Amino acid sequence: DGEGIPIEERDGSEIAEGFGVRTVPEGVPLFNPAFDVTPHVLISAIVTEEGVLRPPFDAGIRGLRV
Numbered sequence: 001d002g003e004g005i006p007i008e009e010r011d012g013s014e015i016a017e018g019f020g021v022r023t024v025p026e027g028v029p030l031f032n033p034a035f036d037v038t039p040h041v042l043i044s045a046i047v048t049e050e051g052v053l054r055p056p057f058d059a060g061i062r063g064l065r066v
Contacts, residue, residue, distance in 0.1 A: 002037030010034050 012030030016022055021054035024030065046053040046060070 038050035
C-alpha cells in the first residue's frame with residue numbers, strides 16, 4: 001500500500017523557477033515530492049519505450065528487453 005515508503009521532499013525552487021526565471025510568487029507554499037505512490041487499482045497501463053503494457057503486467061514486464 002506504500003504507507004511505509006518515505007517520500008523525499010525536493011527543494012521548492014525546482015518547480016518555482018525555470019531557466020533562472022521565478023514563475024511562482026514569493027511566499028507561495030510549495031510541495032515538491034520526488035515521487036508518489038499510486039495505488040495499483042488506479043494504474044491501467046504502463047507506458048515504456050517498448051510500448052504500452054496492459055494488465056496483467058507481470059507477463060508484459062517479463063517480455064521487455066533489459
